[in-house]
Every structure is written in C-alpha cells, then in structure tokens.
Amino acid sequence: MIDLVAFIPRAIQQGIPLLFGSTGETITEKSGNLNLGIPGVMYVGGICGVIGSFNYEQACGGNLNGFLAIFIPIICSLVGSLLMGLLYCFLTVSLRANQNVTGLAMTTFGVGIGNFFGGSLIKLAGADVPSIALTKTSKFFKTALPGAASTGWFGKIFLSYGFLAYTAVIIALVTSYIFKHTRMGLHLRSVGESPATADAAGINVTKYKYFSTCLGCMIAGLGGLYYVMDYASGVWSNDTFGDRGWLAIALVIFSIWKPDWGILASFLFGGLYILYLYIPTGMDHMEVKELYKMLPYIVTMVVLVITSMRNKRENQPPESLGTNYFREER
Amino acid sequence: MNKAPHEPLFHVTKRDELSPVKAWTIRIVAILLSLVLCGIITACLTGENPFSVYGSIFDGAFGSERKIWITFQNLSILLIISLALTPAFKMQFWNIGGEGQALMGALGAAAVMICLGDKVSNGVLILLMILASVGLGALWGLIPALLKAKWNTNETLSTLMMNYIATQLVAYYVIVWEVPKGSGNIGIINPQTEAGWLPQVYNRYLLPIIVAIIITIFIYIYQNYTKHGYEIAVVGESRNTARYAGINVNKVIIRTMILSGALCGVAGLLLVGGINHTLTTTIAGGEGFTGVMVSWLAKFNPIAMIATSLLIVFMNRGAGQISTNFGLNQSFADILTGIILFFIIGCEFFIRYRISFRSSARKEEKA
Numbered sequence: 169m170i171d172l173v174a175f176i177p178r179a180i181q182q183g184i185p186l187l188f189g190s191t192g193e194t195i196t197e198k199s200g201n202l203n204l205g206i207p208g209v210m211y212v213g214g215i216c217g218v219i220g221s222f223n224y225e226q227a228c229g230g231n232l233n234g235f236l237a238i239f240i241p242i243i244c245s246l247v248g249s250l251l252m253g254l255l256y257c258f259l260t261v262s263l264r265a266n267q268n269v270t271g272l273a274m275t276t277f278g279v280g281i282g283n284f285f286g287g288s289l290i291k292l293a294g295a296d297v298p299s300i301a302l303t304k305t306s307k308f309f310k311t312a313l314p315g316a317a318s319t320g321w322f323g324k325i326f327l328s329y330g331f332l333a334y335t336a337v338i339i340a341l342v343t344s345y346i347f348k349h350t351r352m353g354l355h356l357r358s359v360g361e362s363p364a365t366a367d368a369a370g371i372n373v374t375k376y377k378y379f380s381t382c383l384g385c386m387i388a389g390l391g392g393l394y395y396v397m398d399y400a401s402g403v404w405s406n407d408t409f410g411d412r413g414w415l416a417i418a419l420v421i422f423s424i425w426k427p428d429w430g431i432l433a434s435f436l437f438g439g440l441y442i443l444y445l446y447i448p449t450g451m452d453h454m455e456v457k458e459l460y461k462m463l464p465y466i467v468t469m470v471v472l473v474i475t476s477m478r479n480k481r482e483n484q485p486p487e488s489l490g491t492n493y494f495r496e497e498r
Numbered sequence: 499m500n501k502a503p504h505e506p507l508f509h510v511t512k513r514d515e516l517s518p519v520k521a522w523t524i525r526i527v528a529i530l531l532s533l534v535l536c537g538i539i540t541a542c543l544t545g546e547n548p549f550s551v552y553g554s555i556f557d558g559a560f561g562s563e564r565k566i567w568i569t570f571q572n573l574s575i576l577l578i579i580s581l582a583l584t585p586a587f588k589m590q591f592w593n594i595g596g597e598g599q600a601l602m603g604a605l606g607a608a609a610v611m612i613c614l615g616d617k618v619s620n621g622v623l624i625l626l627m628i629l630a631s632v633g634l635g636a637l638w639g640l641i642p643a644l645l646k647a648k649w650n651t652n653e654t655l656s657t658l659m660m661n662y663i664a665t666q667l668v669a670y671y672v673i674v675w676e677v678p679k680g681s682g683n684i685g686i687i688n689p690q691t692e693a694g695w696l697p698q699v700y701n702r703y704l705l706p707i708i709v710a711i712i713i714t715i716f717i718y719i720y721q722n723y724t725k726h727g728y729e730i731a732v733v734g735e736s737r738n739t740a741r742y743a744g745i746n747v748n749k750v751i752i753r754t755m756i757l758s759g760a761l762c763g764v765a766g767l768l769l770v771g772g773i774n775h776t777l778t779t780t781i782a783g784g785e786g787f788t789g790v791m792v793s794w795l796a797k798f799n800p801i802a803m804i805a806t807s808l809l810i811v812f813m814n815r816g817a818g819q820i821s822t823n824f825g826l827n828q829s830f831a832d833i834l835t836g837i838i839l840f841f842i843i844g845c846e847f848f849i850r851y852r853i854s855f856r857s858s859a860r861k862e863e864k865a
Contacts, residue, residue, distance in 0.1 A: 202654065204594075259840065263847035268592055268654060269794045272787050273839035280832025287827030406829070411662060421655055455673035462666035469659045476651040485652060490592075496512060 173321045175439070175446055177328055181399050183438025184329075185210070187336045188391025189416025190434060191343055191427045196384035197420060198347065199377045200360040200488040201260060204271025206388050207413020208278020209252045213389020214396045215282040216248030217241035218404045221305040221397075222289055237308045241393060249389025252278060253382035261377045264492045275413070282392075283406040290405075299405030306402025309394075330398040332390065337431055339387060344428035356380055360486030363493035373493055391416065415441070418468040424475055424483045440464045508855045521849045528845035529809065532838040536813075539837070544824040551820065558819020559812045567703040571773065573804075573811045574710035575765055579782075579789035580796075580803050581710075581717045582761030585754045586639075587790075588721065588798050589734040591646065595657030597786025598664035599638040599759040601779075603766025605668050606630030608777040611687045611694035611770070612675050623694050627771055635763020636756045638664060643755030647748035661786065668779050675777075686775050696772040706768045713761060718800040730754055762786070788835075795842050813838060 189206055196203045203209075221241040225232065256274055259265040286300075293300050313327040347353040358366040359376045367373050395412070396404050419437055423430035444460035475483045537548040544551070559569045579596050586593040610627045618626070638660055645651035677685045688694060699705045721727040729750050733740045740747050769781050792810060796802035817831030 204654075204658075255840070259843055263844050264850075265843045265846060266794060268594065269791050269839075270843055272594070272790055273836055273843060276784075276787070276832050276839070277836025280829045280836055283829035284827050284833055287829065291825075291827075414658065414662065417655075418659060421652075455670050458666050458669040458673060461669070462663055465659045465662040465666070469656060469663070472655055472659070473645055473649065473651055476645070476649040479649070489652075490654065494512075 171446075173324055175442075176325050176435075178442055179439035180333070180435050181329065181438070182441050183434035183436070184333045184336050185391040185395040185399065185412055186416045186419050186437050187340060187430060187434035188394060189388045189413060190419035190423065190430050191336070191340045192384035192386070192388030192391070193417055193420045194384075194423070194425055194427050194430065195343060195356075195387065196381045197425065197489055198356050198360045198486055199380040200363060200486055200491065200493070201256075201377060201381050202267050202271065202490040203256055203274075203381060203384065204268060204417070205252065205256055205274025205278060206271075206385075206417055207411070208275040208281075209249050209385045209388050210392035210395075210413045210416070211278045211282030211409060212252050212392070213245045213249040213386075214392030214409060215285050215404070216389070217245035217393040218289065218300065218302065218396055219285060220244030221302050221402075222293075222300065225302060225304060232304050232308070234308050237305045241305065241397065242390070245389050245393040246386050249385045249392075250382055252389075253385030254378075256385070257378045257381050260492060261374055261381075264494055267490050267492065282409070286404050286406050299403050302397070302402035302404075304402075306397050309397040310401070330394075332394040332398055335390070336394070340427040340431050344426065347427070357486070360488060363488055367493070367495060377493075388413075388416065415464055418465065421475075421485075422468050422471050424471070425485065437464050440467065508853050510851050510853055513850060513852045516849055524845055524849050525842060528841045529838065532841035535841075536834045536837055540820060540830075540834075543826065544820070546824065554820050554823050555813070555816030558816040561819070565815070567701065569811055569815055570707050571703045572815070573807055574706040575768060575773075576785050576788060576792060576807045576811060577710045577803060578706075578713055578765040578768070579762055579785050580792040580807055581713050581800055582758050582765065583786075583789050584717060584793045584798050584800065584803070585721065585727075585730055586758040587793055589730045589750065589754055591643075591751060591755065592654040593639070593642070593657050593755065593758055594654055594787065594790055595638065595642060595660045595759075596762050596789050597782050597784065598657070598661035599635045599762030600766040600769070600782040600786055601661075601664040601668050602638045602759075603631035603635040603763030604770045604777055604781050605664075605671060605766070606632075606634035606763065607694070607767045607770040608675075608684070608687060609671070612684075615688045615691065615693040620693055624696065624771070627694055628767060631763040631767035631770075632760045633763070635766060636760040639755040639757075639759020639762070640752065643752045647751050665779050668777065668781075672777060672779065683778070684776050687770075687777070688775075694771060695775060696768070702772075705772050709764065709768060713764070714800050714804065721798075721800070726750075726753070791839055795839075809838070810835060 189210055192209075193203060193206050218241070220243070221237065224236065224240045252274060256270060259270045260267050289300050309332060310330045312329060317323060319327065347357065355366065355371045356376055358369070359371060359373050363373045366376075391412075392409065395409055396402065400408065415437060419430060419434055422437070423433040440463045441461070443463065444457040447457070447460060533552075537551050540546070540551045541548045558565070560566050579600055582599070583593050583596050607627045607630060610623065610630045614623060614626060642651070642653050642656040642660060645656055646653045672684055673682065675684050676682060696705055699708060721730070729740070729745050732743060732745060733747055733750050737747055740750070765785075766782070770777055774781060788810060792803060792807045795806040813834050814831045817834045818828060820826060821828050821830045
C-alpha cells in the first residue's frame with residue numbers, strides 16, 4: 169500500500185508549480201487569450217529569481233537578510249514574467265498577431281533564456297556539477313509553518329510547506345472569488361466570451377486583455393520560482409523543469425476554467441505525476457513506469473472530450489479563446 | 499465654443515490587399531532588423547565585433563561541404579513537418595501535434611526494424627516500415643480530427659495532449675527495447691546487418707532532401723490545383739459557406755488530418771530509418787512546434803516555406819557555431835530564433851493594417 173502521509177505532501181509540492189501556472193493561464197484565457205507561452209514564462213520566472221538571489225548571495229557573502237533573500241528573487245521573477253507578458257500582449261493585442269504562433273515562439277524564447285542564463289550562471293559559479301545551488305536562499309523559501317514537525321501526520325500534510333505554496337492556494341481562491349462575485353470578474357469574462365459585446369457595453373477590451381494576460385504571466389512565473397527555490401531546494405540545472413508548463417495548460421482544461429477546482433486538480437496532477445515512484449513494478453518491468461507518467465495527459469484528454477460531449481454552457485472554453493479582437497472587423 | 503474633438507495620436511485601419519512585392523519587402527526588412535538586433539546582442543555577450551559574429555553564423559551553416567549537407571538535411575525534416583501541418587492550418591485546424599505525429603512515425607519505423615529486422619528481406623522490411631510510420635502518424639492525426647468532427651473538441655488542446663501521450667509511449671518502448679538492459683537507450687538499431695536502414699542516395703544526406711522536394715511539390719499542387727485543396731480553402735474561410743456549398747465539412751477535416759499526420763509520420767520514418775538509426779523521446783527535437791511557426795510565417799505557401807525553414811535552420815546552426823566558438827551555451831540558438839520570430843510575427847501587422855498619424859490626417863483634410 170502507498171504510504172499516504174509521505175505521498176500526499178510530495179504530490180502537493182509537485183502540484184504547486186502547476187497550480188501557479190494554471191491559475192495564471194486561466195486568468196489569461198478568461199480574457200480570450202490562449203497563451204501557449206506559459207512554459208516559457210515559467211522558465212523565465214524561475215531563472216530571473218535565480219539570477220536575483222545568486223547576485224544577492226554573492227554580494228553579501230553568506231549573511232543573508234531573511235526579508236531581502238525572499239523579496240529580491242520574488243521581485244526579479246515578477247518583473248521577468250511581466251516583461252514576457254507585455255511582449256505577448258504587444259504582439260497579440262496591439263499588433264493582432266496569431267496567438268498560437270506567438271505563444272509557441274515565446275516558449276522557444278523563454279526556455280532558451282532559462283537554459284542560457286542558467287548555463288552561464290553555472291559557468292560563473294564554477295561548480296563541478298552542472299547546476300547552481302542556492303541552498304541558503306532556499307532555506308527561507310522552505311520554512312514551514314510552526315508546528316509542522318510536532319503535530320504528526322496533520323502537520324506533515326497541512327503545515328509542512330513553504331509560504332509560496334499557501335500563496336498559490338490563496339491566489340487561486342481569490343481569483344475564483346473575483347471571477348464569480350465582482351464586477352471586474354464579470355467584465356473580464358465578458359471580454360473573453362464576446363469582445364464585441366463587451367466593447368459595445370463600454371468595457372475597455374484592450375485594457376482588460378493586457379491586464380489579465382500580464383497578471384496571468386506574473387502568477388505563472390511564480391510557479392517557476394517555487395519550483396527552483398522550494399521544490400528543488402534552490403538547485404537550478406537546465407531542463408529539469410521539463411514539461412510542467414504544458415501540464416499547467418492541461419490543468420486549465422482539466423479544471424474546466426475554474427481556479428478553485430484547480431487547487432484540488434493540481435494536487436491530483438501532482439500525484440499522478442509522481443505516482444510511478446510509488447507503484448511497485450519490480451526491476452524487470454521498469455518500462456511500466458513510463459506508462460504511468462502518461463496518466464495526467466490521458467486524464468486531460470478524457471476531460472476535454474467529456475466537456476465537449478456534454479456541451480454544457482458553463483463548462484466550455486471562453487467563446488473567443490484564441491482569436492484577436494479588432495473593433496473595425498466586427 | 500468650437501472645441502476640436504479629441505483626436506488620438508494615430509489610428510489603425512485595415513489595408514486592402516497589399517501587393518506581394520511590398521509585403522515581402524516589409525518581411526525582409528523585419529528579418530534584417532532582427533538580424534541586426536541579434537548581432538548586437540551577440541556582440542555584447544561575446545565582445546566580438548558584429549561582423550565576425552555574422553561570419554561565424556554563416557560559417558556554422560555553410561562553412562564546409564559537410565556542414566552544408568547537414569544544414570540541408572535538417573532543413574528537409576523541418577520542411578516536411580511544416581508542409582504536413584499546412585493543409586490543416588489552411589482549414590483553420592490548429593494542429594500543434596506535429597511533434598507527436600512524427601514521434602509515432604518514428605516509433606512505427608523502429609518497431610518494425612527491431613521486431614522484424616532478421617525475419618524478412620530488406621525490401622519487404624522497408625515497405626513495412628513505411629506502412630507502420632505512415633499508419634501510426636495518420637492515426638495520431640485522426641484521433642483529434644474525429645473528436646473535432648464529432649463533438650467539436652478544441653483541437654489545439656487535444657493535439658497538444660497527444661504529443662505527450664506519444665512521448666511517453668516512445669519512452670515506454672525505449673525501455674522495452676533498450677540495449678544493453680538498464681542503459682535507458684536503444685542504441686543503433688541493427689548495427690551489423692543494417693536491416694531497415696533506408697538506402698543511401700549519393701551520400702547519407704540526400705534522401706531526406708529528395709523526399710522533402712517531392713512533398714513540397716505535392717503539397718503545392720494539392721493545395722492549389724485539386725478539388726481537395728479547394729475544399730480545404732473553403733472550410734478554412736468559413737465552415738458555414740462550406741456547408742451551404744454542399745461540402746461535407748467533417749469529411750474534409752478527417753481526410754486532411756489523416757494526410758497531415760501521415761506526412762509527419764514520413765518525417766519520423768526518415769529520422770529513424772535514414773538519419774539516426776535509433777529511437778529516443780527527443781528525436782523530433784521540437785520541430786513539430788517549430789513547424790507551426792515555419793508554416794505560418796510562410797503564409798501557408800509551400801514554396802515560401804523553403805525560405806522560412808531555411809532561415810530557422812540557418813540561424814539555429816549558426817547560433818550553435820557561435821556558442822562553440824565563444825564558449826556560450828547551446829540554448830543561445832533558441833534566444834536568437836525567438837527574436838527573429840518575434841520580429842516576423844510583429845511585422846505582419848504592418849502588412850495587414852495601415853497606421854495614420856494625427857498630423858498626416860490633418861494634412862489630408864486641408865488638401
């Protein structure tokens with residue numbers, strides 16, 4: 169039997185970067201922008217945080233101020249992903265470029281930036297292994313809530329995470345509330361469903377698209393930061409972030425564009441992602457593990473098909489998803 | 499009180515069809531500008547003068563006879579995948595699953611090579627490989643098409659997922675067939691017998707190039723001079739118009755995606771049977787995604803696609819050379835490719851729209 173007390177925290181840690189990514193992408197998609205650049209944005213968010221804290225660790229030579237050690241990487245990460253968001257918006261909203269192509273180009277670019285600067289920093293650090301370790305900074309990010317160690321299984325499952333994990337859950341809940349209960353959320357959804365109607369109602373479509381896409385990118389970028397600083401204990405090595413960005417996009421579909429569902433869904437995905445480590449396969453059948461790794465994608469496919477089969481209106485993608493809006497083409 | 503109404507600094511209007519010469523001038527200017535920016539960035543990072551940077555880029559792609567062959571071989575694979583995706587894009591079906599379809603093609607070829615390599619004669623073996631690659635690639639294109647036709651499932655998202663299912667499937671078989679056990683690699687398949695290795699034409703680089711040329715001509719004719727091509731264009735313009743005109747839209751979608759997947763499968767076949775003689779999860783190397791951009795940049799024109807894919811491959815190999823020359827990281831190529839793509843993507847705006855500034859609008863009024 170799987171040891172649940174060990175499994176659940178690992179699944180949640182695995183799920184948090186996906187939750188950041190999918191919340192960000194949901195906000196973006198609600199405004200009608202399908203940002204396939206999220207994997208790139210998450211790389212950029214991660215590497216900018218690493219660059220920030222690397223320079224800070226070098227500058228102060230070991231005696232880190234707790235506040236700055238957390239503050240600097242977060243600001244760097246936010247600025248980096250904001251720039252990526254602005255680039256995407258400029259191309260798709262202002263210049264009305266094709267969203268799929270722009271997104272894919274952003275992924276190429278972002279992953280390139282991440283691996284390039286990652287590789288350069290590794291060279292600068294002059295380590296023997298192809299990675300940089302920011303363990304001191306990571307300690308601040310990993311600080312668990314008080315009582316995590318003393319309350320047994322309860323502490324392990326609920327209290328043992330760094331503050332960014334709780335931030336991710338709070339962001340998802342707040343986003344969900346804004347979508348459902350505020351005027352801003354209503355406007356945002358209307359922009360995604362029918363920009364022409366929203367425009368006629370006096371909503372500034374361009375402003376909402378810019379705002380939501382940039383905000384979405386910043387949130388997704390934090391996912392990259394969480395992955396490096398908390399999950400990977402401050403160790404950056406190239407390409408380890410892998411396909412998590414695409415999984416985050418899958419998760420948006422899986423949670424049918426509902427950020428509050430996304431919380432549980434991301435933990436489930438995290439679980440599916442690492443399930444292969446816990447299934448006893450025996451040494452002769454290592455290959456079966458690769459099939460288990462397929463699970464998140466198959467589950468997403470199934471959900472995608474079921475939602476389109478049932479064709480319920482509240483579970484559909486935003487109506488104008490993937491198309492640009494130009495007032496004179498109404 | 500005759501206050502002039504607030505006039506925005508500039509406004510944007512849609513152009514009438516711009517002449518192809520002007521449109522391509524704008525694109526070439528954009529590409530040149532992006533190359534200048536790439537040169538400046540590289541110069542800043544390496545401290546070399548920009549001209550020697552361009553020299554290295556050129557050297558990396560065309561520096562020796564072998565480099566030229568490899569450049570054209572890479573070009574041919576990228577071109578085949580881009581061409582494969584094109585009919586689907588033309589019908590506004592966003593097939594971003596080229597990666598998965600090519601991987602499945604590669605898997606099919608490798609499976610036949612490994613399982614039947616010593617059982618049938620080489621000619622039959624290669625025939626079976628072709629069937630397996632084309633069949634599996636087509637299957638991977640067919641599934642999203644059926645879902646789209648039956649339940650209107652979003653194809654961008656479903657083809658994206660199919661990519662990763664294919665990757666894991668390949669990962670599974672790589673471990674099943676690994677040589678030696680526990681290494682996690684297949685290694686070169688049939689190294690002694692060379693069973694299933696596609697025949698060499700002139701040298702080991704030419705075969706994919708010939709296949710790419712044939713497919714380019716085929717897609718050009720298919721899109722411009724056949725009934726199928728016409729139906730694809732109508733469905734792409736408007737599903738409703740197509741329906742009124744009596745075109746069976748679902749049939750067109752399914753047929754086109756089978757073709758799209760099958761051609762991606764051919765790319766997979768060439769990668770395994772003709773070039774690498776092995777199977778890895780990264781054998782398609784992201785070209786399924788790059789192909790989307792190549793095809794779109796060429797405005798779905800197969801002939802223009804030769805130029806756009808050449809540009810991408812050229813920059814990629816050139817940037818690779820810069821990285822080795824100046825001790826930078828290989829990912830540098832991705833950054834440069836990204837910059838060029840952003841410029842070309844952005845310049846489409848100036849082809850489709852006209853910007854009139856406030857002062858020039860006033861002058862027109864006075865005149």
